Amino acid sequence: MTATHTEEVMNSLLRGEISATETYQQAMAKVHEEPDADELRQIHREHRAAANGLRQHIHGVGAQPDHGSNI
Numbered sequence: 001m002t003a004t005h006t007e008e009v010m011n012s013l014l015r016g017e018i019s020a021t022e023t024y025q026q027a028m029a030k031v032h033e034e035p036d037a038d039e040l041r042q043i044h045r046e047h048r049a050a051a052n053g054l055r056q057h058i059h060g061v062g063a064q065p066d067h068g069s070n071i
Helices: 003-031 037-060
Strands: none
Touching: 003 037
8 A cells, every 4th residue: 555545545534534523513403402412412522533533643644634524
């Protein structure tokens, strides 16, 4: 695997995590304070943390992380 391919794979994973956070934000806007809203918020935090970790890793290998889901 080349560095460029590795960067592409990491950015693909990052875009997936960004997409997940966007989806959970939309869901949370609809459920507000319903009983399962706390679970949605927790899952959203987990995806956000995963995205941030990927961003740090991408920066760590000297690459530029994507900024949006592009979906």
